[in-house]
Amino acid sequence: MPDPTESSSRRLLVSLRETLAEPAAGQERLDRITSLIAEQMGTHVCSIYLFRDADTLELCATEGLNPDSVHKTRLRVGEGLVGRVAKTAHPINSGNAPQERGFRYMPETGEEIFSAFLGVPIQRLGERLGVLVVQSKDARQYSDDELYALEVVAMVLAEMTELGAFVGEGEALAALHQRPVMFQGTVGQEGVAVGHVWLHEPRVVVTNPIADDYETEMRRLHEAVDRLRVTVDEMLSAAPGGDKDQLQVLEAYRMFANSRGWKRRMEEDIARGLSAEAAVEKEQSAARARMQTVPDPYLRERLHDLDDLSNRLLRILTGQGEHTGAERPSDPILIARNIGPGELLDYGRSLRGIVLEEGSVGSHAAVVARALAIPLIVNAQRITTEALNGDPILVDGEQGIVHLRPEETVAVAFNDKIAMQAKAQQRYATIRKEPALTLCGQRIALHMNAGLMADLPSLESSGAEGVGLFRTELQFLIRSKVPKRSEVAALYARVMDAADGRRVVFRTLDIGSDKVLSYMKRQDEPNPALGWRAIRVGLDRPGVLRMQLQALIRAANGRPLSVMFPFVAQLDEFRTARDHLMREIDREGRLGRALPEKLEIGAMLETPSMAFSPRQFYEEADFISIGGNDLKQFFFAADRENERVRRRYDTLNVSFLSFLEQIVKRCEDTGTHLSFCGEDAGRPVEALCFAAIGLRCLSMRPASIGPVKHMLRRSNLAEARAVIDTARASGAQSVRPAIIDWLRRRD
Incomplete structure (x- = not known):
């Protein structure tokens, strides 16, 4: 172990602490630090480069180079030796710098050709903030102790940069955690929210990097x-x-x-x-x-x-962390690297919004956020590094954008948008009890999606006619072991009680892909979305499926029961799953239990194969629900979690609408009840087009029912259909421009 009284790094740190303790503006403090390091290490040059943006370094202070080049000299990441240090986050220690790969001479700095070069990254926990450099004329490599000294000084500079020690007059760069930042993520749940940051796992801020004793x-x-x-x-x-x-x-x-x-x-x-x-x-x-x-x-x-x-x-x-005494804001927007469904449910509906650095649109957290109707953004990279408890934040769940510490103009525009939405909600409230009856006399049934008991009050407040999809997997995802049949049956019974006679469609477990149970061994699959999931799991491991079907029958207790099997890809899968349900009906009957007075057995149409399945599928299914989210990604071969491709393909693409029309026609021919379930059903323009091509039942999140109903009640489906047909005949790729233009002219 080094002698703590003789270490050159310790002597340098002690001097640095004294320098940082002196009152000074940000630029003056940076200048003092470069002078101190050059003097203590006996080098001709010491320079500090900080990131101006993600790709650009700026010379922010120097001892030994032309002072006029400060805040003027800039380098791209990877450019020159300094840029290489920034790119690789590894030191470069060279006794003959001009011969190093990528060396760049910068004449504007007034520098001579220095032989010795030592550059180390200024970073904190993997977060790159800049580069610290010393240079000397003599050709030599710096010692291990000198390298260590510069590394620990760079670490202290990273801490001080985060604490705002270098912000002041003359400083071109705003400090981390103080400047406005915008993050582009992926929409996990639509909606907008304004609030203040509440960190799920608050980062620890080291305020005393240099030892006193x-x-x-x-x-x-x-x-x-x-x-x-x-x-x-x-x-x-x-x-x-x-x-x-x-x-x-x-x-x-x-x-x-x-x-x-x-x-x-x-x-x-x-x-x-x-x-x-x-x-x-x-x-x-x-x-x-x-x-x-x-x-x-x-x-x-x-x-x-x-x-x-x-x-x-x-x-x-x-002493920092959960018990720091920090008070959760009254309008919390949760920020986390990732979070489990149980932890998210502990927060409940108190959250205004959720922003995750990782996650996916199909993750456990996304499923719970949708159930709670809380706006969610996933893949907001580096937000946990930037955000601090109490920071003002805006979440735009329509565009997948997060504004942290927004500028006043952004905040004003965002609040105006929320005010307009609130005014629209008041308008929707006036038609809550009215049917979605179009101007041409067609009635469209609007149902809501749910997954928790907490969703059920929305049946009344939203004006939904029933629950078109109840996601049963949530109760399994939030537990550490398989729930008991009696517990599951009791929950389903409470759901039916709360629905008060309105139809509830229970979808059996849709697990696999991103929705993996903690007590279920994860399958190592190259493409989980196309792998062992949903009904495939249920048929291969029928124990849980049978238990769930028994619970549903007992929960109904003589009432009507609607059961839907997810991700059916061929007729035999539907028949096998239906046979499982019928065997449980027979078994429960033999045990003397009350059987459903009416039993509906349906399937989600989420794979293109089922659009072309034998006619018997449409005849044998009591109802079919188009699972729009999965069906669209498989139709276009575009992963809905991949930002590069998912936005390329429009739901109102002519080929996709024609595909949906084919399904509508097959259901009309067999008299099979058909609905559309998914995010697109809750978008007014898309909902109008679905209704125009013959869909008469749509299921969506509760908050979307008002806007969709408002659109339908002001529309003539025959006119909308004519616009769609004209756009299709013209060779247009999407009918969206034509429909929006028609709506603008109509209004």
């Missing part, structure tokens, strides 16, 4: 590690003995928590001048850097365990 910091580290080990042991003791996967994870936690190497490296960091918190974070940054380069998924997962342990240790050292 070596012995004190070492004692703090040892005490925190001891507490961490006790916590992990308690977690291991409380874990259920039969859950081998969870036990393996916790055993790995305990292995890392007791790692002598991990502890020794942090002790060495403290000896070189870092505080206990900064030492933990330095090793955490190193683990994250290794995570990005390790190809083996098992090793990556173990490094993730170490990353999580580091977070726990930081919270012990700083």
